[in-house]
Amino acid sequence: MPEVAVGIDIGGTNIRAALVSKRGDILTKLSERTPADPLQVIERIKAMVGRLDAPGDAGIGIGIPGRVDVANRAILSGGILDLAGIDFANRVESALGRRVILENDCSMALIAEIGLGAARGYHRAAMLTIGTGIGGAVANSGRIYHGRQTAGQLGHISVAQDGPLCPCGRRGCVETFSSGTALRRHMNEAGLQATSVSDVFEMAASGNTVAKAVLQAWASPLRVAVDNIAATMDPDVIVLGGGLGSAAARALADFPAVAPWFQPKILAAKFGDDAGVIGAGLSTFASGGTAAEKHVVLVNGVPASGKSGLAKSLSQRTGWPILSLDGIKNPFLQHIGGVDRDFNRTLGKASYQAIWSFIRDAPAGSTFIVDAWFGFQPKTVLEGYIRDAGVDRTAELWCKVPGTVAGERYARRLKDRLPGHPGAEYVQELVALADRAEPIGCGPCMTVDQTREPDMGVVTDWVSQVFGEPEEHADLR
Numbered sequence: 176m177p178e179v180a181v182g183i184d185i186g187g188t189n190i191r192a193a194l195v196s197k198r199g200d201i202l203t204k205l206s207e208r209t210p211a212d213p214l215q216v217i218e219r220i221k222a223m224v225g226r227l228d229a230p231g232d233a234g235i236g237i238g239i240p241g242r243v244d245v246a247n248r249a250i251l252s253g254g255i256l257d258l259a260g261i262d263f264a265n266r267v268e269s270a271l272g273r274r275v276i277l278e279n280d281c282s283m284a285l286i287a288e289i290g291l292g293a294a295r296g297y298h299r300a301a302m303l304t305i306g307t308g309i310g311g312a313v314a315n316s317g318r319i320y321h322g323r324q325t326a327g328q329l330g331h332i333s334v335a336q337d338g339p340l341c342p343c344g345r346r347g348c349v350e351t352f353s354s355g356t357a358l359r360r361h362m363n364e365a366g367l368q369a370t371s372v373s374d375v376f377e378m379a380a381s382g383n384t385v386a387k388a389v390l391q392a393w394a395s396p397l398r399v400a401v402d403n404i405a406a407t408m409d410p411d412v413i414v415l416g417g418g419l420g421s422a423a424a425r426a427l428a429d430f431p432a433v434a435p436w437f438q439p440k441i442l443a444a445k446f447g448d449d450a451g452v453i454g455a456g457l458s459t460f461a462s463g464g465t466a467a468e469k470h471v472v473l474v475n476g477v478p479a480s481g482k483s484g485l486a487k488s489l490s491q492r493t494g495w496p497i498l499s500l501d502g503i504k505n506p507f508l509q510h511i512g513g514v515d516r517d518f519n520r521t522l523g524k525a526s527y528q529a530i531w532s533f534i535r536d537a538p539a540g541s542t543f544i545v546d547a548w549f550g551f552q553p554k555t556v557l558e559g560y561i562r563d564a565g566v567d568r569t570a571e572l573w574c575k576v577p578g579t580v581a582g583e584r585y586a587r588r589l590k591d592r593l594p595g596h597p598g599a600e601y602v603q604e605l606v607a608l609a610d611r612a613e614p615i616g617c618g619p620c621m622t623v624d625q626t627r628e629p630d631m632g633v634v635t636d637w638v639s640q641v642f643g644e645p646e647e648h649a650d651l652r
Contacts, residue, residue, distance in 0.1 A: 177232040180459040181224055184238045184280055184451030185209065185216065187256055187307030191448070192223040194233075195456025199291045201449060203227055213258050214266075221270040234459025235273060238280030238451045239263075240308065242325040248277050251325060252343075276458050280451050281310030282319045282327065284416050284444065287454035289317055292445030296635035297411040298494040301404050302444070303329055303397075304417035304451070308342075309350040313408060316494035330354075332403050334396040352396035355419050361392045372422045394426035402432050405439035416444030468567035470542040470642050471534060473617065475549045476574025477609045479584035481625035485574060485634075486546040492635045498530045499546035516597055520551075527552060531560035539565075542642070549615040557617055569618035570641040572634065574625045578606035 179202065184191045186209060193204040205223050210216050224235065241253030248264045267275050278286075285294065285302040294300040294314070304310040311329025313320045320326050330350040331343050338347025339357075351357055362369055365385050369375045378386035401413055415424045424443040432438050444450050472495070474486040486497050503526035508514055514522075527547065534543055549557055561569060576584075582602045589599060597604075614620045619641045623629050 177230060177234060177459075179230065180234040180236065180456040181227060181229045182236050182238075182283070182452035182454065182456030182458075183220060183223070184283065184455055185220075185240055185256065185258075186280070186451070187240055190216070190219055190223065191452050192220070192227060193449075193452040193456065194227050194229055195453055197457075197460055199287065199453050199457060201453065204449075204452070209256060211256070213256070213261050213263070216256070216258065217263070217266050217270055220267060224271055231273075234276065234456075235271065236276040236278065236283065236455035236458040237267070238283035238455045239277055240280050240310070242328065243277055243279045243282075244324045245278055245321055246324075250277070276455075278319070278455070278458060279310065279312060279325070279327065280304065281329075281416075282312040283452075283454035283458060284310070284446075284450035285312040285314055285319065285414070285454065286457055287446055287450040288414050288416065288444055289314055290457055290639075291453070292450065293414045293442040294412055295639050296492060296632060298492060299408070299410040300412050300414060301327075301329065301408055301410040302414040302416060303400070303420075303423075304444075305353065305397075305415060305419040305423050306355050306417040306448075308356065309354045310417070313410070329400065329404060332400045334399040334403075338396075349396050349400035353393055353400070353423070355417075358389075358393050358419070361389045365389050365392075372419060376422070376425065390426055390429070394423065394430050397423060398427055398430040398432070401427065401439060401441065402434065402437045405432075405437040410439065412440045412442055414442050414444050416447065416450050418448050420444045420447060468642075469534070469537065469539055469565055471561070471564075471566050471569050472542070472544045472638055473549060473569055473571040473615065474544060474546045474574065475571055475615055476576070476625070477548055477550070477581055477612050478605060479581045479588070480548075480574035480576045480609065481623075482546050482548070482574050485572060485623060485625070485629060486544050488629070488631050489572075489634060489638070490544055492631055493542075493638075495542045495544050497544045497546055498533060500526045500530070500548075502546075503529055519597075523551060527556075528560075531564050534566065535564035550612055554615055554617065557615060561617060568642055570638045571614055571616070571618060571620040572638075573614040573620055573622045575622050576609060576625045578609035580626060581609040582606040 180195050182193050182195045189206050190209050191206050194202040239250055240256055242251040244251055250259045250263050252259050264277055281304045284304050288294040300314045302312045309330030311327045313327045331348045333347045334349050335347035339351040340346055341348040341351050367385050367389055375386050379390055421443040446453055474482045476482045490497050500523055504522045507522055582605050585605050586602050621637050
């Protein structure tokens, strides 16, 4: 399997190309002006790929400034640079002698931010890339959402029906007000002598009313678009990227949401202009590498250690489904009378086997959360299930509580437990078990102190790192 890929980001001003590792590191990077002629773009890409001197097995991902039908590998339209109508995919592949992956440029950037950047750990994310134009992308459960063909054209949210004409054919798209091109127009129309957006901020901070007016003309329409995204999609986070992403996030801080219903979380992209090439490189691994792996989070701990709550919180953050012993076993306990502790344990073993059967039959690329006290079966049994289910990576979350805490929690819940679960006589046994119990140790492990509310951002971030790059052990205390 290749360890590096070529990521290419075609912008309205520059074409960026980089050699990208599986970890998302940029090893070598090039930037060239974007030709106006689409056919010259192909020649420029060929030359840049040659200069990167990538290995023959390295995949190539290309971010396209325009609408892309990913399923059919076709470019449907462009904006400032229009690559539609020239059979771009086949021409590039003929020029390079290898297959390429095409995706909208903002979608490529969001792939990078989901995997390694500002959107990591969020279930639902939207992104605006603010540069020469404004690109948009939407992701759900870590995957780009394409809709019928080309969902995510957020730069073409209309914010003023009588606004400037947009390349899409309509008037008043947010791109016409809040892109880099639009910012320069606002500055020229106002007669503001500034060379960069940083200059505009500095002038506004010093009390320059013209600079303040320019920022308002630039950021206010973006505020409307962002609030519209919140109203229609309600994502967990909206990431602002591209060359002006950080500046836009800074400007929006002075233009808070008007309606209390819509208060989206807005973050500047971690990778800025590099997000496009990083995501384009990572997309090649996703098509035939890491995203095809099967992952399992083992939420482990003795009874009453807080496993179920932790598993539920992680599922809410990531969208990964939960498989639990009690979730499978309890319906049987409800319908079978006269169940004793031995039969309950037998049902537990059968439920354990059923969980791993589900995982085995799931497609590659699936991720599951398994909520169980894994110590009730030998480690060799778990290792066999993991192997037979085709699981590539596991991450263990060890729910740590003192024995007295586990005993008190178990005792409080006795009245709610179904027949077949151990009764009051089990409390002292559980106290001793909790004090000596240890993680199962089938992979990287994080210890989570379950005597206090866990920081789910830290937990999710660690799990994401494990599934991208294995680590040894971590603690959350």
